[in-house]
Amino acid sequence: xxxxxxxxxxxxxxxxxxxxxxxxxxxxxxxxxxxxxxxxxxxxxxxxxxxxxxxxxxxxxxxxxxxxxxxxxxxxxxxxxxxxxxxxxxxxxxxxxxxxxxxxxxxxxxxxxxxxxxxxxxxxxxxxxxxxxxxxxxxxxxxxxxxxxxxxxxxxxxxxxxxxxxxxxxxxxxxxxxxxxxxxxxxxxxxxxxxxxxxxxxxxxxxxxxxxxxxxxxxxxxxxxxxxxxxxxxxxxxxxxxxxxxxxxxxxxxxxxxxxxxxxxxxxxxxxxxxxxxxxxxxxxxxxxxxxxxxxxxxxxxxxxxxxxxx
Amino acid sequence: xxxxxxxxxxxxxxxxxxxxxxxxxxxxxxxxxxxxxxxxxxxxxxxxxxxxxxxxxxxxxxxxxxxxxxxxxxxxxxxxxxxxxxxxxxxxxxxxxxxxxxxxxxxxxxxxxxxxxxxxxxxxxxxxxxxxxxxxxxxxxxxxxxxxxxxxxxxxxxxxxxxxxxxxxxxxxxxxxxxxxxxxxxxxxxxxxxxxxxxxxxxxxxxxxxxxxxxxxxxxxxxxxxxxxxxxxxxxxxxxxxxxxxxx
Numbered sequence: 001x002x003x004x005x006x007x008x009x010x011x012x013x014x015x016x017x018x019x020x021x022x023x024x025x026x027x028x029x030x031x032x033x034x035x036x037x038x039x040x041x042x043x044x045x046x047x048x049x050x051x052x053x054x055x056x057x058x059x060x061x062x063x064x065x066x067x068x069x070x071x072x073x074x075x076x077x078x079x080x081x082x083x084x085x086x087x088x089x090x091x092x093x094x095x096x097x098x099x100x101x102x103x104x105x106x107x108x109x110x111x112x113x114x115x116x117x118x119x120x121x122x123x124x125x126x127x128x129x130x131x132x133x134x135x136x137x138x139x140x141x142x143x144x145x146x147x148x149x150x151x152x153x154x155x156x157x158x159x160x161x162x163x164x165x166x167x168x169x170x171x172x173x174x175x176x177x178x179x180x181x182x183x184x185x186x187x188x189x190x191x192x193x194x195x196x197x198x199x200x201x202x203x204x205x206x207x208x209x210x211x212x213x214x215x216x217x218x219x220x221x222x223x224x225x226x227x228x229x230x231x232x233x234x235x236x237x238x239x240x241x242x243x244x245x246x247x248x249x250x251x252x253x254x255x256x257x258x259x260x261x262x263x264x265x266x267x268x269x270x271x272x273x274x275x276x277x278x279x280x281x282x283x284x285x286x287x288x289x290x291x292x293x294x295x296x297x298x299x300x301x302x303x304x305x306x307x308x309x310x311x
Numbered sequence: 312x313x314x315x316x317x318x319x320x321x322x323x324x325x326x327x328x329x330x331x332x333x334x335x336x337x338x339x340x341x342x343x344x345x346x347x348x349x350x351x352x353x354x355x356x357x358x359x360x361x362x363x364x365x366x367x368x369x370x371x372x373x374x375x376x377x378x379x380x381x382x383x384x385x386x387x388x389x390x391x392x393x394x395x396x397x398x399x400x401x402x403x404x405x406x407x408x409x410x411x412x413x414x415x416x417x418x419x420x421x422x423x424x425x426x427x428x429x430x431x432x433x434x435x436x437x438x439x440x441x442x443x444x445x446x447x448x449x450x451x452x453x454x455x456x457x458x459x460x461x462x463x464x465x466x467x468x469x470x471x472x473x474x475x476x477x478x479x480x481x482x483x484x485x486x487x488x489x490x491x492x493x494x495x496x497x498x499x500x501x502x503x504x505x506x507x508x509x510x511x512x513x514x515x516x517x518x519x520x521x522x523x524x525x526x527x528x529x530x531x532x533x534x535x536x537x538x539x540x541x542x543x544x545x546x547x548x549x550x551x552x553x554x555x556x557x558x559x
Contacts, residue, residue, distance in 0.1 A: 221405075250405070284402065285365065286398070286402040287402045287403075287404055289362075289365065289386055290401070290457075291412075291415055292386040292387040292390065293362055293386055293387075293389075293394075293395050293396045294395060294415050294416035294460060294461075294464055295387055295390040295395075295416045295464070296387060296390075296415055296416070297387050298385075298387070301387075304407065304411065304415060305404060305407065307406075307407075307411075308404050308405060308406035308407030308408070308443070309405050309406050309407075311406040311408070
């Protein structure tokens with residue numbers, strides 16, 4: 001009964017209709033702390049979840065040529081105010097297959113919660129793997145999130161990921177994603193974070209373009225307010241001919257917030273081309289004054305601009 | 312004519328240079344005024360000062376809106392009184408959607424208000440409502456979106472700085488029609504312009520030169536400065552003439 005309540009609490013916090021998970025065509029895994037509350041899989045997708053002392057170990061494999069029609073939901077939660085959740089993920093995506101995952105990470109009552117993810121993802125040639133990580137935190141700032149992933153993107157494969165904090169305070173966050181991209185592989189990594197209070201954000205995304213004609217776009221958009229701080233280190237290493245990359249860091253700083261953006265462009269092949277763009281500073285004056293000239297307060301105008309940036 | 316705004320002996324310096332120099336004018340309710348003049352005459356500075364933009368707030372003289380002084384009021388306070396500004400070069404906003412921008416001034420975020428405003432300026436709502444106001448929109452499209460937001464706001468006084476800039480010939484009639492709608496709703500519109508086509512849409516015009524109004528009257532009266540390349544304005548104002556001679 002308690003497990004059912006916890007599952008419902010997780011679904012409620014992430015605004016996911018639990019009935020949608022009863023559809024046999026929708027694969028999902030729901031985990032509270034280290035307990036698997038519910039799971040389902042679909043043909044071609046194997047998911048094995050092992051409970052650990054402080055989390056879960058997930059092994060996921062998708063057979064070659066499998067197209068998973070509906071997005072897969074990974075619902076990770078820590079419902080109590082205190083706890084640790086360590087997710088170890090080992091993912092193998094078969095050649096020419098396609099899958100979309102929504103990882104919902106919910107810590108709605110957290111006062112002292114640590115969420116650690118350690119993932120190894122192998123995307124086969126010609127496959128597409130999209131991973132959308134959406135967090136719901138408490139307003140206390142008592143969450144520490146440390147997601148780390150090493151991803152290999154096969155020839156002609158595509159990896160896209162987007163990290164968003166939908167509700168609550170960041171707390172402490174240290175994201176580290178590293179991708180190795182083979183010939184004609186494509187990587188798109190986006191992190192959108194709104195930090196306030198005493199939140200601490202560290203984002204480190206690296207893409208190593210090892211194959212000819214491989215491509216990567218790394219985008220980080222962060223707003224820091226109050227006494228929050230953010231550090232963004234995004235790096236593209238282009239070591240193959242016709243590799244193309246772009247690093248884009250944008251940080252809006254308000255109040256006593258601080259931000260650092262370090263886009264690193266490392267080109268090791270004369271036929272490769274990588275660009276970067278970094279902007280750190282206050283809300284653009286013209287944007288602000290335009291919205292204020294429509295009657296919005298300075299705070300309301302800033303909020304709308306930040307919402308747009310992080311949308 | 313009911314006076315909506317009275318500007319009395321307005322002066323403003325920017326970077327040690329006097330841009331507005333004892334300017335006085337009256338704006339009338341539900342009228343379309345045009346302010347014309349050469350580059351650097353002070354037209355945009357006047358609009359920015361009335362809107363209260365940063366850097367334009369330390370003025371001498373007085374600006375009265377319905378008899379109330381604007382001195383010390385923030386931009387949003389002035390907007391709350393019913394004053395707004397359409398920028399010559401509208402801002403770009405990464406990620407901010409047209410619908411959110413157009414409805415920003417409204418308490419009731421009624422989608423149909425945004426749709427109607429977009430239609431009026433000639434933008435199809437189904438194509439534009441959910442587009443971001445970023446570099447994917449042309450300058451002309453952003454100009455139309457900005458005018459749509461002013462239509463939605465229904466202000467009492469709207470300054471439109473170069474309303475035809477970046478607007479194609481086919482769309483300009485829609486912009487003029489939108490201005491007529493604003494006027495019908497009781498908005499006083501002030502064009503800041505170099506364009507004879509825009510000037511012709513006004514009911515009344517001012518000629519600005521060297522930071523002061525040197526002539527005013529009907530459009531027919533003021534348009535002759537275009538035809539005579541603005542030379543008479545210099546000749547009419549002895550202070551300006553003297554200043555220019557000294558500069559030479």
